[in-house]
Amino acid sequence: MSATTPLSSRGRIWFQALADNAQPVNTGLESVVVADASWGGERVRLLAIVPDPQNRFPRARHGELGLEEGWTLAHHVREAIAADRSGTKRPIIAIVDVQSQAYGRIEALLGIHLSLAAAADAYATARMAGHPVVALIVGTALSGGLLAHGDQAHRLLALDDPQVVIQAMRKQSAARVTRRTVEELDELGKTIIPMAYDIRQFAKLGLLHELITGVDADAPSAAQIARVKERLAAAIADIRKNPGDLTSRLNNPDAKVHRAASIEVRRRLAEQWEV
Amino acid sequence: METLNFEYEAKGSLTRRAHVGVVGSGDLEVLIEPSGKPTAEVRVRTSVDGYTQVWKDVLDRFFARFGRAAKVEINDFGATPGTVTLRLEQAAEEVQ
């Protein structure tokens, strides 16, 4: 591979597939790719984090969400909000394949917590301003990376694939911190759904709008890409009918079974709110 | 985690309830309220297995003094018998 070939990743594959020859926006960073695709005549802004081995921040070279990545995502989401202020609010799609947040001394010093907050803030602001915001999880979606890039969407969609993993921490690290073996974690995930690393288990929590099956996540055919586009368009149309906020993740049959406590807490707080 | 249950005869009733403590390392929380029965009942959930006799000894001594018809709930994260006794006595003071 030559030094100038961009490192492949699920995020890049799907960004390019969905952008469909749209001219990328100049973000100033190789690690943040943005484009305004044209889907059936409608402009849709796509954003993704991709690996950049030349990233000037050494701890953000493998697809991590680092300092500049967070603020740059925030910039390009807010740019769309400002541009569409008096017109149609273009849909905003976060294509999620983020290794994790970046870990390092300068990340700590320079406030990576605020960089990720800025990204989450921008997506939430777009959502509240009337932009349909959708997250499409095509690879890893770990912890801070997902909180910043994807979790503030109206709807979360994921590909049904063994390498699509949504979790709070990498398995090896989680095993170490909770003083268990990886095998024990796997066993726990079979009955304790929130701890599972399997996307099909995750889907039972009622957080996903849709799990898209029958798609080769690494090398999708033209037909498969078209189908994913169609499912995203359907999610956008659904949002335009019922925008709401993140509480849609509570009002569905799966949530009633596997997130009963979340629902009960809110109900009982409301009961006790007034004397 | 082990769950232990104990029951004691009561010599008096309770009108108030109290909560003390925190389920932190080496500590416990105690919830105490009227049992609504002629007996007192205790449920212990503890992170350290195999100490049933020690719990019994501590609770026997406590109820010998306290004697009220209380429903007691203990959530323990490895407290020593001394700390358990302290928390029980703090709770007892608040309801008497």
Next chain:
Amino acid sequence: MMHTTHDDNRITKERRDLFLRRQSIIEMRARQRAQAILDPGSFRELLGPFDRMESPWLPLEGIVPESDDGVIVARGQLGGWPAVIMAIEGAFQGGGMGEVSASKIAGALGLARRDCESGNPILPVLLLETGGVRLQEANLGEAVVAEIHAEIIALRRQIPVIGVLTGMVGCFGGMSITAGLCSYLVVLPQARLELNGPEVIEQEAGIDEFDASDKHLIWSLMGGEQRYETGFADALIEDDASVLRQTLQTLAARGRPARHRSENVEEYRRRLATIDPAAPPDGPGLRHIWPKGETQ
């Protein structure tokens, strides 16, 4: 030579009395902290211990739950203002956010927003003593932390959302993002605020870059005073409950900031662009180039 006057004696005695009456927040449990903040007699806890809203997941994993799942939600008054305090108990599971504990915070913020929107302002105060998401509840903890973020971003359009970081647990993980979204952040010198815990940074970046046992290094990068001096926090106070109460009232009286620091995108992009990762500043050095008071 200075002569001690009668007035000097009086001032010294007042200072000594104030010091002796000082109530350490760090030494208090979460429930006591909430009680100390609210006006005397106004504290009313929601979903308290006797409501037994415990974690449904911890007992399944053989872990002893806590009756309040480690979060105290209390309504009351702060200097006469209606307020709701959401205080995390750092001693329980490291203050980790589980389904119930995070939902108590998200739910309380949502109800505060409903009241603010119908003309009944309620001041929200978050006491953040937390390692982040509770790993034993992983994806549900994470999902509800995202809901907390959403609620803050919406609520802070109505009223300032004030975060308080005291220590000694610190504020890490997804909850450091929560702190970053607050309208105002009050910190003690003992506080720590950072996305990644010191042990995790050492593990991922190596001990040469980050030695998690080096306390001086840790506080120079992420400690309360450092965060205040570099514009990531709005007030640095001593460990005294009455000073905290006063500071919260002062900040509340300011109203919403014109712009929140998480919205200050162009400024932070500009600042980062001038930093060379190959020759970065250290903690003290950053205070000269990113001074406090210029980030909102």
